[in-house]
Amino acid sequence: MLTRYGSLLFATGFAFLLFSLFIALPMGEPPTLAGQAILNEAANSVGAANIVTSVVLAYRGIDTLGELSILFAAATAVGLVLGGQARAPRPSKEDGAGGFILQTGVDLLFPLLLVVGFYIILHGHLTPGGGFQGGVVLAAALVLPVLARPEESPSPAALAWVEGLAGAAFIATGLAALAYDHAFLTPLLGAGQLGDLFSAGTLPLLYLAVGLKVGAELAKLLLRLAEEGPAA
């Protein structure tokens, strides 16, 4: 009963919040001037054709590091809840292998998803998308074998290594800027030609690290979740 009143209270408060926002905010007028300044400046100073990426990685790099930490903490918490090391033996061939259509479909989709994932990651500074989105696509590609051929699913240990090294690479790229007397995570290597694949300095490297970390992390999480059936 108490939870019902609680959720009613929450809904009322949320509606009030939205209503007051709706009343108070002038629609169509940005409350700050930073947006316009970034729109004018970003293409020249950072060199990324995708303005969102230059905000995410150059102007707000530490924010992205924070997001990575939050994702890491959440994945760690899920690992804690699911408990201990992988106790169950690796599933055998008969154990829940998919049918012919599923297996063939996965064989067709797996390389395609890998290519799309890496494309989204490596073109993060040119087109919409980037490390997080591409990383999720990579995770989906890595989880597909679990559905079709459980005995061929990637090993959690290898994924943990990829995740750790990618996270370390992100921080190392940030620290490298300190060595050249810049602030932490300042893009190095010059802006380059706007729109080239090799442009925007270290931003593509940072996004590659983000993508590998997110992909390995989410794949590991989903593998852990899928590994044992119901506890019964």
Added chain:
Amino acid sequence: MTALDLVILALVALLITGALAAMLLRNLLGAAVATALVSLGVSVFFVILRAPDVALTEAAVGAGLSGLLLALAARRLGLWRIEVQQSEEERQC
């Protein structure tokens, strides 16, 4: 009424139907698919609002992984099973 308005109306109808289905369906796997459907509709909205980055994230995370996550969590809790084993046994009978 322009074509875009019609698309938006159809999307809103789809979103509300999906949200209601996610709430009311007894089948948990179906409810997880319904939430993924809602995310897919929202990602189309983001494209209409010219936020392709957010749309890509919504499509990949909301429509892709979170549905899978919900389904796997439900399976982990024993609320539904993959019925491959059973159907193979039936085939052998």
